[in-house]
Structure formats: C-alpha cells, structure tokens
Amino acid sequence: MEADSSTSSKAPTLEAWLEEHGELERACATGLLSLVEPFGGFVGIKAVGTGRYVFASAGLAALFECAEIVGRTDAELLKAEETSGLRRAEQTAMAQRTVLINEHRLDVRGRKREFSVTRCALGEGYLLAVWQDRTEDKLREGQLQRAxxxxxxxxxxxxxxxxxxxxxxxxxxxxxxxxxxxxxxxxxxxxxxxxxxxxxxxxxxxxxxxxxxxxxxxxxxxxxxxxxxxxxxxxxxxxxxxxxxxxxxxxxxxxxxxxxxxxxxxxxxxxxxxxxxxxxxxxxxxxxxxxxxxxxxxxxxxxxxxxxxxxxxxxxxxxxxxxxxxxxxxxxx
Structure with a gap:
C-alpha cells in the first residue's frame, strides 16, 4: 500500500531527531546504526506520536520487501491483526525505559516469518528497534527438536x-x-x-x-x-x-x-x-x-x-x- 504523500512529507525525520540531541549522542547514534546491520540486525526508528518510521536501514526495507519505509506505519506494511502485538511491545518499551526483546511471527508478502525485535526508547518521542530475521533459525530448531x-x-x-x-x-x-x-x-x-x-x-x-x-x-x-x-x-x-x-x-x-x-x-x-x-x-x-x-x-x-x-x-x-x-x-x- 502506498503511503499518503501529504502525510509522509510531514512525518518527522531522523535528522530532526538528531538535531534535538547533543554532538556525543548524535555520534553514538550514527555509529550504532552503521555497526548493527553487518551483524544481521536491521534498524528502524519511529516517532512515537505518529507511529511512522523516521529512519529505516536498507536491510529493514529489504526485509519487508518495500522500497521506502520512512514515513510509513506498520499498518501500511503488515496485516491489521499483527500490528496490535507490535504496538503493545512498543508501548511497554517506552513505559519501562529499558531494553526489551520480543519475538514476533509475521506474514510478510504471503510468507510466515519469525523475528526477534530489540527495542529501546530514544528520549520521549522516538523508539529504536533492531530487527533480526530468525525464520531459518526457528526452522533448524524445529528440525533438531524432531530429530x-x-x-x-x-x-x-x-x-x-x-x-x-x-x-x-x-x-x-x-x-x-x-x-x-x-x-x-x-x-x-x-x-x-x-x-x-x-x-x-x-x-x-x-x-x-x-x-x-x-x-x-x-x-x-x-x-x-x-x-x-x-x-x-x-x-x-x-x-x-x-x-x-x-x-x-x-x-x-x-x-x-x-x-x-x-x-x-x-x-x-x-x-x-x-x-x-x-x-x-x-x-x-x-x-x-x-x-x-x-x-x-x-x-x-x-x-x-x-x-x-x-x-x-x-x-x-x-x-x-x-x-x-x-x-x-x-x-x-
């Protein structure tokens, strides 16, 4: 589903979030985003108020088979019944102000996929999520269990x-x-x-x-x-x-x-x-x-x-x- 262009153009951006923070925080954030993906993690940052992505690494876009994630919400990318579980996990991470790891089973373009998502709050208005595709791991675990x-x-x-x-x-x-x-x-x-x-x-x-x-x-x-x-x-x-x-x-x-x-x-x-x-x-x-x-x-x-x-x-x-x-x-x- 295509995002509404007028809404997307008003969505907060990663640059806006970085501008709100000091030089050290900006350097840490930039370094983190550059380090995570080579180790199999795909990064997304959301504006909590709108639920829209303000940043998505290239790997996350490929994971969801979507050319452009920034400016979109989960509801535009996934089925409605799946987004409620994501939203609950995000609200818990924001409320607890601690690193939270959840497992999610989602239907991505007609295929069931298993994900491990690590979330933490970035200040009051943003949420960082690191996604890892564990579909193949779960498949191997199932095969081992059967053996x-x-x-x-x-x-x-x-x-x-x-x-x-x-x-x-x-x-x-x-x-x-x-x-x-x-x-x-x-x-x-x-x-x-x-x-x-x-x-x-x-x-x-x-x-x-x-x-x-x-x-x-x-x-x-x-x-x-x-x-x-x-x-x-x-x-x-x-x-x-x-x-x-x-x-x-x-x-x-x-x-x-x-x-x-x-x-x-x-x-x-x-x-x-x-x-x-x-x-x-x-x-x-x-x-x-x-x-x-x-x-x-x-x-x-x-x-x-x-x-x-x-x-x-x-x-x-x-x-x-x-x-x-x-x-x-x-x-x-």
Missing part, C-alpha cells in the same frame, strides 16, 4: 526390546547389567585368578553426577541410568564385568588391566558419556559421571578393601565437582 524426539522414541523402543530379551536373565532391568551378587562372584574369581597368575586388574566405581538443575523426576533419572548402561555394555570386553551397585552407582571390573591403562580407558568413557545424547520428552538431559579407580594388588588385595578404595575415590571425584576420574591412592609400607 531429538525420534532419538528418544528409538531409545525407548530399544530399551523395551532389551528388557523383554533379558527378562529372567538375572540382570538389572533398567541398565541391562549384572546384579550385585553376580558381580561379587566375578570379583572374587578375578582376585583368585590374579593371585595365582600374579597379574593386575582394576575395579572402577561409577556414579551419576547430580544434574546441574537440581533434583530430577524418576522418569528422567531412569533415562540417564539406561544411557549409562548402554555406554558400559558398549565399552566392556567379554572378560570384563559390569553391574549396577545401587540406585546411582555402578561397578566395573577390568580384567588384566593396570592402573594407568584403566585411568586412560575411564577418561575416554567419561568423555563419551558427556557426548552421549540422552533424550527425554525431546530434550537432551545429558549424562555426567564421576569415577573412582583402584587396582589389585597395588591399591588393595582383598574384595572389601578394593570396593572401599574405589568408593572413596569416586566420592572424592564428586567432592571436586564431578565429571572426572580419580585414582585411589597406593599405600606405601
């Missing part, structure tokens, strides 16, 4: 199938790992074998770190336990053994592995856990773990002592902030 939802559905299907296959097998239903009694038998056999053959092995206690946002509900925690179970099953050899010790702790026996090698493997596993997608209701809840590593016979030479050494080491890892691997100390006579 996360698909991953979550696939994870749930795989875990359900695994539980069906392992039902009655003596494994923990959530993690798919051995139960504590079976693990203790494996640990005793490994101690006997290592004593006879004079070789090392490592025992690792792994703890889920508390989430940064505080307590999580049972369903979210179960998804994290399932994720950790998957990581342990994927990173253990046939001669190793892993189990779920209690609600938030796991144990891992690394057969024939010394302390240094165990530390390197667990550091790699910790990083893999950090990078693992654990999705719940379309949101990645993350997976952060702490690990305590002891070794036979250097750290301890008995079942209870090894467990205690690894448990103390993982407690120290969490005391330091979590998401790390701590080696149990080697006692010296």
């Amino acid at each position: 996360l939802t698909q991953i979550e559905e696939l994870q749930a299907q795989l875990e359900s199938l695994r539980r069906e296959m392992e039902s009655g097998s003596g494994r923990d239903e959530v993690s798919g790992l051995y139960l504590r009694a079976q693990f203790d038998d494996s640990l005793r056999r490994e101690i006997d074998l290592s004593q006879r053959e004079h070789r090392e092995f490592a025992l690792v206690i792994i703890a889920l770190d508390p989430p940064p946002q505080g307590a999580v509900d049972e369903a979210v925690e179960q998804r994290m336990l399932e994720g950790l179970g998957r990581m342990l099953r994927a990173n253990t050899r046939a001669m190793d053994a892993a189990c779920r010790v209690d609600a938030r702790h796991f144990a891992l026996l690394l057969s024939g592995v010394g302390l240094a090698t165990a530390h390197a493997r667990m550091e790699q596993l910790r990083r893999q856990c950090n990078a693992q997608l654990v999705v719940f209701h379309g949101v990645d809840v993350g997976l952060s773990v702490s690990m305590g590593v002891s070794s036979f016979p250097h750290t301890a030479s008995g079942h209870a002592e090894l467990m205690q050494a690894s448990e103390s080491a993982v407690a120290e890892a969490q005391r330091r902030g979590g998401n790390q691997v701590v080696l149990a100390p080697i006692p010296f006579a």
